[in-house]
Amino acid sequence: MNDHLLQLSPEPVWRHFRTLCNTPRSSGHEAKLIDILERWADDNGLAHDRDSYGNLRIRRAASPGCETVPGVILQGHLDMVTQANSDHPHDFLTDPLDTYVENGWLHARGTTLGADNGLGVAAALAILEADDIDHGPIEALFTLEEETSLQGALSLDEGWLEGRYLLNLDSEDRGEVYIGCAGGADVVVDADLPMRGCDEEEVMRRVSLTGLVGGHSGADIHKELGNANQLLVRALRRLGEFEIRLVDYQGGTLRNALPREAFATIVVDEHHLPAVEDALAGLQRLYREELAGVDDDVTLTLSPAAVSCEDVEALTDTATELLVSALHAAPYGVERMSVEVPGVVETSNNLGVVSLENGRFHLCALVRSLRDSATRNLADRFTALFGLIGAQTRVENVYPGWTPSADSTLLTRFRRLHREQLGEDPAVKVIHAGLECGIIGGKYPQLEMISFGPVIRGAHSPTERTELSSVEEFWRVLKALVADIASGRAA
The missing domain is CATH 3.30.70.360 (Alpha-Beta Plaits)
Known part of the structure; x- marks a missing residue:
């Protein structure tokens, strides 16, 4: 199902997103997807574990010579909003999504697409397997039940994560980076x-x-x-x-x-x-x-x-x-x-x-x-x-909300790389939505955090769609950022 996604670029991101589209993952029902990701991690020689609530972490050791650079946490949530049009029968516990491309945008027929936050998860998995960049220690943190209660982040174990920088991949606009969000x-x-x-x-x-x-x-x-x-x-x-x-x-x-x-x-x-x-x-x-x-x-x-x-x-x-x-x-x-x-x-x-x-x-x-x-x-x-x-x-x-920090070194680095990769400065934003950063930052106050992602429109509704070209831009910036942190180059 959804084989046409394998023809899109960047191939690693869309390959993993196809897995997510084919695997039902409503809030509270992420177990099947976790089993698939753990088997994938085993097949690729990657360490993985879960915290006491069941949040999943997959780790990749640093590239040779990058062992001492600050670790990066790639963070997203596994669940998706499950909305279907009343005239479109769909069982979100058993049925795969039915995706299609139209005028440069990816949609799902009659249902939500799950680009929120499936594309962020797919990009994190693609980074974990990338062999064309040097990188420091990488942790990919995949939380549960974000869409219904944020319970995965709220129950996240303290003292478990090791990285210094957290990249939340759950934002929905090109040319923007978020440094704060609402509580609720x-x-x-x-x-x-x-x-x-x-x-x-x-x-x-x-x-x-x-x-x-x-x-x-x-x-x-x-x-x-x-x-x-x-x-x-x-x-x-x-x-x-x-x-x-x-x-x-x-x-x-x-x-x-x-x-x-x-x-x-x-x-x-x-x-x-x-x-x-x-x-x-x-x-x-x-x-x-x-x-x-x-x-x-x-x-x-x-x-x-x-x-x-x-x-x-x-x-x-x-x-x-x-x-x-x-x-x-x-x-x-x-x-x-x-x-x-x-x-x-x-x-x-x-x-x-x-x-x-x-x-x-x-x-x-x-x-x-x-x-x-x-x-x-x-x-x-x-x-x-x-x-x-x-x-x-x-x-x-x-x-809690996520208090903005406009002078973080991570933000400075991101802004420079965004200019280098895409030719323009990103807009620095605070979002009214409830990103998990505020909760995670409360448990790990030493983290520097930013949030960014591809263009997603109509999230949480059956009109949800993502712009294909923005996914390519998102991938370029993400890869460059992970590599730049590992380079030891000043922010």
Whole structure:
């Protein structure tokens, strides 16, 4: 499968990326890929081990004469975001990805591509086997469950890694190098809400919000893309005047992906149906006006439900009103822009996953900020808001930001090599997404770190794609950097 990748350049990177495309690797299910990589390491005479959580390290000894130069850690995560279009059946536990090239970009049919962070992993593996550069001691660190919880990095053993420089290969733009990132936390809300049976005059309908582009909840949060949960809740709030009651709700699948679709089952008095249809048609027109140029295909529909009112219960009138009101008031999107780093989002929130089933309400939102205090404050606002409807809120998977260091020798070296290899200075950036550097740096404060990578667009959505020419540029700079560190040349 994906044999066409073997015809692309640089061949070592695409050969390893083909292995990743052919090996299902959703978060929490990286074991098969780890087995493959450990066998590959054995076949190539490379040492490998795992820490107590299961993060994988593959090591290559220094080239002769380079034994005393500072060690380099090449770091990426093995898992990928698993998103598929609703009309594209794909089992991310068993099925390989189906990739294709179009107009100089690599895509996957109907699903995420896994270039985030598969290309970084593939490049690290290609460096481990490269025989055309001198290098110091190399450690390739491959972490687990980055996309769902950052648990691999959070659980990383201290005192295990040996290198001085860490190259995080999980960024997504050419000509840019990252030296700082946001921290974050998951905000999880749960509640058991009262229900009752349907009235004789009530009928059940399905309300669907589809057609959004989606994207990365950090890197794309400032692009004013639609959030399916926010838009559908807004519609349900509008329908409140028709005394609807909620039966169930499902919106979003990952807390770090902008939700593209959301669905709610409602009961409503049958004589209100024409007005409900008119209201939804008007909202669709309004949404398309508001989201013109970013989410032109947003679609809001009303359709028959799969079962009849006689077979279900719905939330009570009061529970429906309180839940919809709380969700409508919940923070979402950009909360504040940074003053210290102009043009960068400081604090944001993604209403990533919302569900209601048999009266059990669940929400998982991802709060991000360059300031840990702002992360805590925004999370506390969720606690305060949903406490008003009797819900229980907990804050999980808290991780720190990565404080920029603009005068590091590693950054100076990278900037020089970028000019030499590509003919221009890189833009030095701080990213609103949650790179693992902040967590790893907290455990290994002696490390100097940077993050860079090829061009990836649409990460965390089925529109994910990577520009082929940028992968070649990324590979040239990475090879040059590893060799330059080994040369002993001044930064």
